[in-house]
Amino acid sequence: MRPTPFTSPAHLLRWLAVLTLSILLAACGGGGDSGGGSGGNSGNSGNSGNPSPISGGPTAQPIAFTAANTVPITVGPGAQNFVNIPNVTVTVCVPGTSTCQTINNIQLDTASYGLRLASDAAAQIIGALKINTSASGGQLAECTQFADGFVWGTVRTADVKIGGETASSVPIQVVGDLNASSVPATNCINGSNESTSADLGANGILGIGVSATDCGTACADAVLSNYYSCPSGTNCSLAGVPIANQVTNPVTKFAVDNNGVIVQLPPLQGPAPSVTGTLVFGIGTQSNNALTGVTAYKSDDTGTINGTYKGAAVATFFDTGSNGMFFTDSSLPLCRSTFTDFYCPSSTQSLSATVSGVNGATSGTVNFSVVNAQTLGANGSNFALPGLAGSYGGGPGLFDFGLPFFFGRHVYYAFASASATPYVGF
Known part of the structure; x- marks a missing residue:
């Protein structure tokens, strides 16, 4: 799932297909095992209710998620009974404090960049996270467009903890915390406003793709920007935002293990209620992430x-x-x-x-x-x-x-x- 501007209109259409099957399957009954365990191989890699349709596929097993630079990935019912959604757990804190909320079922996305939290899932912490401001002093907000719709909400700064790693004072987006009437009518028009965890199919999105920020030099120019200045949360207008202030891939801000990630899921020859894999931080920085x-x-x-x-x-x-x-x-x-x-x-x-x-x-x-x-x-x-x-x-x-x-x-x-x-x- 890749937001603009790193995409084309055709590229965006796949998220609509994602939602179509997910919603239909949820309507068929949902349920199932959420996975878990203490090692990377603990997920069910077998079959449940269908004949095995695939043979001869890749067979690599995930490593155990016991080291500080690892965290479990679970593909299961998640927050909203969507299929094939990989989820991780993230802790978000007021910078430099112990005021935190741990949020599970955050979708892991290797084709977007930055942490975006559904406001209903992060209700315990967002009131304590100060809203960032634009150069003109208005509340800083962002419209991030996907295939079937867009996410709209403020940009705030938080400490982000995943596994044993911490990214200090990084910009994140809170989705759905601004009144729907504040949505810009000219540029933020792609489909519906995905403002809740039910809309997203997850409690948030953790973008860990190869870019450090979600927009880069384009968004430093107000004409090309995804960002807006909203005085008192209303009357929003396009705003250029320096790269350092844009929503940021938090892994790039870890003290160590910050040059990349490895996604590891177990082999699967047929449908299963859930599987559990491992997200490894860093490449060539530890004994468990060699290339x-x-x-x-x-x-x-x-x-x-x-x-x-x-x-x-x-x-x-x-x-x-x-x-x-x-x-x-x-x-x-x-x-x-x-x-x-x-x-x-x-x-x-x-x-x-x-x-x-x-x-x-x-x-x-x-x-x-x-x-x-x-x-x-x-x-x-x-x-x-x-x-x-x-x-x-x-x-x-x-x-x-x-x-x-x-x-x-x-x-x-x-x-x-x-x-x-x-x-x-x-």
Whole structure:
């Protein structure tokens, strides 16, 4: 799930597909095991209620989440019974104090940047977090646009603690804390206002993609900015915001282990109620995060690399914020009557795409499976679904390896900085 300006209109459409299947599955009954345990292998990596539709997939197991630079990832019912949503727990504090709130079911998103909290889920802490101000003195707010809608709310500063790591005094966004009447009528118009945890499908979004901030130099210019100055929370107008004051990927502000992350989920050959994996902070900074046995693909500053699918060039990215893999393939039938944004082949399809770094130095083949979405969703108590894929509807040109890609893999994201080139590795 990647917010603007790091995207195109076609790119945004995949979040609409995410919500479609998630809501339908929740209506089918929901429930299921939320996972847990003390090690990275504790999730259910088997089947529940359906025949195993995938064989021969990746088999890497996550490491235990016992070190200070690790935290568990749970794919389960989460906050709102959405499928294929990876969640972590985050503690948010008033800077430099012990006034804190621990919030679970924060969606882990490798294609956005920064922490965004649903105001209803963070009610215990947001009143104590001072709202940041613009250069003109108004309350600083942001409109972040996604496919089916947008999130609107203030920017505040907080200490962010994840596992044993702390990012001190980083800008975050609080979603839904401003009156709906304050939403800018000209630029913040993409779909509906996603102002609650029910709208988001999670209690917040933790963006840990390769960029350090959610907008960069573009938002320093008020004309191009996502940010607004709102005197007394109303009459909002576009505002340029220096990079240092923009919503920030908190991992980049850890004292150590701040140059990247590794997402690790267990192998999954069939639908399961839940699985538990591990998010590892840092690359090459500890004994548990070495870059070994991995091909690194140099990316642009949004985490996008080059790719080819069935002879067509596709801009390719790897996104835990998408609950399926999204790409265009007219040979794969879409589901009818339900899950209509998703593919429903009569049997499991074994497919592949080629990928290469933006500098052309490395290349490889990604094998993946596409499973009938109605088969995957037949049992409403399963929330971890391998092989889920759909069409983003924008024609060829984009390939989104969403959460099903991550089962059984260790996926590395190296952050862009003045001294480091971003890459995605697996």
